Amino acid sequence: MFGPLIVKPKTSKNNKTGAWRVEIRPKFLQKNCIACKMCLMICPENCISGTEKNTYNSDFNFCKGCGLCAFICPKKDIEMVKEEQRE
Amino acid sequence: MREFLEGSRAVGDIVKLCKPGVISAYPITPQTHIVEELAQMVADGSLKAEFINVESEHSAASAVLGGSAAGVRVYTATSSQGLFLMAEVVFNIAGMRLPVVMTCANRAISAPINIWNDQQDSISLRDAGWLQLYAENIQEAVDLHLIAYKIAENKSVMLPVMVCMDGFILTHGIETVDMPAQEQVDKFLPPYQPLYKLDPKDPLTMGPLADPDSYTEARYAIEETLKDTLGLIPKVNAEFAAIFGRDYGGGLIEEYKTKDADKVVVALGSVCGTVKEVVDEFREKGKKIGLLKIISYRPFPGQAIYEALKNVPKVAVLNRAVSLGSYAPLTSEIKAVFFGKTKRPKIISSFIAGLGGRDITKESVKEILRLLNGKERVAEFIDLKPELLRESY
Numbered sequence: 001m002f003g004p005l006i007v008k009p010k011t012s013k014n015n016k017t018g019a020w021r022v023e024i025r026p027k028f029l030q031k032n033c034i035a036c037k038m039c040l041m042i043c044p045e046n047c048i049s050g051t052e053k054n055t056y057n058s059d060f061n062f063c064k065g066c067g068l069c070a071f072i073c074p075k076k077d078i079e080m081v082k083e084e085q086r087e
Numbered sequence: 088m089r090e091f092l093e094g095s096r097a098v099g100d101i102v103k104l105c106k107p108g109v110i111s112a113y114p115i116t117p118q119t120h121i122v123e124e125l126a127q128m129v130a131d132g133s134l135k136a137e138f139i140n141v142e143s144e145h146s147a148a149s150a151v152l153g154g155s156a157a158g159v160r161v162y163t164a165t166s167s168q169g170l171f172l173m174a175e176v177v178f179n180i181a182g183m184r185l186p187v188v189m190t191c192a193n194r195a196i197s198a199p200i201n202i203w204n205d206q207q208d209s210i211s212l213r214d215a216g217w218l219q220l221y222a223e224n225i226q227e228a229v230d231l232h233l234i235a236y237k238i239a240e241n242k243s244v245m246l247p248v249m250v251c252m253d254g255f256i257l258t259h260g261i262e263t264v265d266m267p268a269q270e271q272v273d274k275f276l277p278p279y280q281p282l283y284k285l286d287p288k289d290p291l292t293m294g295p296l297a298d299p300d301s302y303t304e305a306r307y308a309i310e311e312t313l314k315d316t317l318g319l320i321p322k323v324n325a326e327f328a329a330i331f332g333r334d335y336g337g338g339l340i341e342e343y344k345t346k347d348a349d350k351v352v353v354a355l356g357s358v359c360g361t362v363k364e365v366v367d368e369f370r371e372k373g374k375k376i377g378l379l380k381i382i383s384y385r386p387f388p389g390q391a392i393y394e395a396l397k398n399v400p401k402v403a404v405l406n407r408a409v410s411l412g413s414y415a416p417l418t419s420e421i422k423a424v425f426f427g428k429t430k431r432p433k434i435i436s437s438f439i440a441g442l443g444g445r446d447i448t449k450e451s452v453k454e455i456l457r458l459l460n461g462k463e464r465v466a467e468f469i470d471l472k473p474e475l476l477r478e479s480y
Contacts, residue, residue: 003305006291
């Protein structure tokens with residue numbers, strides 16, 4: 001008898017681990033963004049995407065609210081806000 | 088062909104005949120001679136295998152885990168502290184359902200450091216999901232390796248097997264061994280076909296996160312499979328007997344003169360040879376003594392043990408390991424077999440002997456049989472030296 005043993009690549013995307021996030025989440029203001037990609041590169045979940053200036057955002061199905069994007073942003077264009085304060 | 092061989096050498100020779108593709112091990116007494124010989128074979132070119140030199144047993148176990156995951160027959164061997172350093176990988180190998188075969192040259196555990204034989208190392212890893220088979224002599228150690236690969240690689244099993252042989256007594260002892268021919272081994276053990284393997288062209292992940300939704304089923308499946316192997320082991324042993332001519336009577340337990348016995352000693356490993364001699368001596372005097380040898384400790388053949396001992400009035404369980412602070416390991420399990428049963432021995436006494444290489448002599452066994460006349464013993468240490476003990480330092 002066998003239980004769950006192997007998985008095919010990229011199936012971890014099925015696990016919506018954003019539910020683990022507590023209390024705070026990043027808010028991408030999209031005002032002073034210079035598209036430097038610092039937030040995208042530092043994100044430990046690799047769940048930030050964007051191309052042009054002021055287009056970056058996080059996929060909240062996976063974002064844990066760690067705050068590294070807000071910390072690294074040279075333009076202070078990302079704020080950490082309470083979950084209930086999101087728009 | 089019959090050869091006069093050291094136990095380690097014999098194991099090295101049989102592993103060679105099993106044609107492993109990857110061998111990785113780290114030397115530790117008393118396992119050293121086995122892997123030393125295999126390393127020599129690989130260096131000489133007589134064994135076409137990858138011998139991966141590593142910096143520790145943790146790495147050795149990891150290397151064979153990787154080799155097996157890549158779809159190759161693998162082999163490793165260790166002892167004592169080395170097995171404990173491997174421990175987390177040992178659990179991983181079973182959890183990932185990889186048919187690794189390992190020799191455990193049974194040795195005592197530190198502290199105090201001791202390089203000699205007892206079975207504390209493998210017994211302590213009994214819950215890892217591996218099959219554990221215990222050899223009485225060198226011939227059995229050789230044969231159990233063949234049986235181990237055959238069971239491990241069965242498509243419905245896919246679990247690792249640990250072949251346990253008492254350190255020094257079997258690894259460094261010399262006996263006449265009937266070494267099978269390559270054609271016989273090839274007939275019994277065809278090339279390994281994995282169920283799935285790591286392959287860059289068809290990527291997959293083994294041993295990934297199993298959350299509370301799926302972890303239980305992974306463990307349950309191992310438990311069920313181990314129960315099923317109780318049915319498979321006798322079949323494999325029958326197939327083995329047909330090719331090699333040696334019959335281990337189902338391969339789970341061996342009943343030695345137990346049928347009409349008043350007293351039976353239950354034991355694992357090389358001490359069974361000594362017990363058999365005592366049994367024969369007593370039988371000559373008309374005393375009905377028997378031995379129940381347990382070959383397969385995992386899976387634990389509870390039903391076979393029940394059938395073998397249900398009509399025996401007095402049973403002595405001889406442990407070469409302890410579970411400090413509780414009953415001795417084998418004792419607990421023998422007792423569990425009979426809990427709540429109407430037909431059962433009146434006395435199941437527990438004895439601990441042979442720790443750290445202290446010989447279990449015929450006199451030790453006779454002492455056990457004497458003590459079996461009295462009240463039930465919970466965990467009686469045999470051949471204890473009270474002069475070495477003190478109440479304060």
